[in-house]
Amino acid sequence: MAEAAVKRTSGRGKFISFEGGEGSGKSTQIKKLADRLDAVKLRAIVTREPGGSPGAEVIRHLLLSGMGKLLGPDAETLLFAAARDDHVRTVIQPALTQGIWVLCDRFFDSTRAYQGRLGQVAPGVLNAMQRVTIGDLKPDLTIILDVPVEVGLQRAAARRGSGAPDRFEAEDIKFHQDLRDAYRQIAADDPQRCVLIDANADAETVAAKVWTALRDHLFAIPNAASTA
Ligand code: Z5A
Numbered sequence: 001m002a003e004a005a006v007k008r009t010s011g012r013g014k015f016i017s018f019e020g021g022e023g024s025g026k027s028t029q030i031k032k033l034a035d036r037l038d039a040v041k042l043r044a045i046v047t048r049e050p051g052g053s054p055g056a057e058v059i060r061h062l063l064l065s066g067m068g069k070l071l072g073p074d075a076e077t078l079l080f081a082a083a084r085d086d087h088v089r090t091v092i093q094p095a096l097t098q099g100i101w102v103l104c105d106r107f108f109d110s111t112r113a114y115q116g117r118l119g120q121v122a123p124g125v126l127n128a129m130q131r132v133t134i135g136d137l138k139p140d141l142t143i144i145l146d147v148p149v150e151v152g153l154q155r156a157a158a159r160r161g162s163g164a165p166d167r168f169e170a171e172d173i174k175f176h177q178d179l180r181d182a183y184r185q186i187a188a189d190d191p192q193r194c195v196l197i198d199a200n201a202d203a204e205t206v207a208a209k210v211w212t213a214l215r216d217h218l219f220a221i222p223n224a225a226s227t228a
Pocket of ligand 1 (some may be wrong): 020021022023024025026027028029049052056063075080105106107110111112114115155156159168169175183185201202204206
């Protein structure tokens, strides 16, 4: 069954992005999915934004320190775009071309939600940045993990312990509520690509829903589920 799954996915790799608000469980679910793909002998890399390549990781540090916020919404958006440009060119595209699956923790929907909906950066600016950084590249599937804001923030706070919140964690409750609404809207606007998953459940239950979404959307691995 594993060999059959690999054969059906020869050619370009699949590109899967994970999105959601603070503490929605993206990193947890990406790791579980990577393990599951590995079990059916599908080659996959796990990466993230901002970051994912040496150049983009430098920009990530700048952004999460709050430096980008000081420059204003447009300049902060340009920093996210610069990081994405490097990440796409040096990591994502080469992997997909080699037939390797790419599991990415956040991608351009984060820019749409955070900088567009919340930062009120003009659509024209976002569209221009998108053209330059990713061109026609879009994820084959975007998993949007949806949790009540209080649940996500509690999870993030528990993980952080006594450490200081970063630039985005430090925003108020309304910011996080608007963010959740923005992601729900993105899912509603693009149902072919996006699957909204109720992630207010234990990690194994959420992982099962993620796998079902893969099976339903990426026709290449429908029978791989039976290898579980
Ligand atoms: N950003 C942007 O503004 N524009 C852009 O274009 C891009 C990004 C690309 C990057 O933050 C920030 O950059 C991000 C948006 C902005 N803002 N924030 N905040 P990051 O990379 O440092 O962090 P994040 O992407 O926001 O991830 P996260 O919220 O910190 O975590 P997560 O990956 O969604 O969750 P997790 O690490 O898997 O889980 C969090 C905790 O909950 C952890 O202790 C888990 O063990 C626990 N957990 C996970 N799942 C469960 C379940 N199901 N039940 C109970 N507990 C769970």
